[in-house]
Amino acid sequence: MLIDYHTHHARCGHAEGNLEDYVKRGIEIGLSQLGLSDHMPLIHVDPATYLPGMAMPMEEMPFYVEEALELKDKYKGQIDLRVGLECDYIEGYEDQIASIIKQYPWDYVIGSVHFLGTWDVSDYRQLDGWNNRDVDEVYRQYYDAVQKAARTGLYDFLGHIDMIKRFGYKPSGDMTQLERQTLDIIQASDTAIELNASGLRHTANEMYPSPSMLEYACQIGVPITIGSDAHQPERLGENLNLALIELKKAGYSQIATFCSRERRLISF
Incomplete structure (x- = not known):
């Protein structure tokens, strides 16, 4: 079984293609x-x-949800569509986030940290946000936000949990203890994570999370799914074959899937 649980389309303003383009591409590549x-x-x-x-x-x-549900029905029997949302964790806005989630019949909700305050650390246009900042402290702030996201219980899995490395800013100190603490909290919250293959095309040149984090996540029993984080239809499924290899190396033999916000593990 080949799955891809992390995709974007033109509505978000920084991706290309409509939803049906992704569906057709998914059928083409055998998802x-x-x-x-x-x-x-x-x-x-x-x-x-x-x-x-x-x-x-x-x-x-x-309109996004309505179109996704229509496509789910239209292509039933050709591809199994799951309707989700990548839902930012913003400290102090938990009630508003919960309200958005509750309005729609999601199959799953991804919890991702992009923002530290009003600074989007994932945006190449905001690299000046790193100026005059202590890189180690930024990493600590980022993982603190990931931990808080896990504790909310709002999300089915957490996206690209070490995405803070995206642009190649590296801490001077050893972050292993903080990374493991974060994964321990995720495990205790019964939240899954994803192996996001998009890091291979970023400056980080490494999937999210790193092999060491992936191995520890497996050791402590954190469920995992996979996604390409495609922003163009032609990138759908990109490097997920490598992601499966990384999962096996780390010790995983099952992938998490989601339907109506219920998690099911399937062997691969």
């Missing part, structure tokens, strides 16, 4: 399950004054 998981609308910054193309507008949410 068994395709997860549609576009970005939650911005809630803690003003979309009108923030940088453009960060996430889908709030008014597009119902």
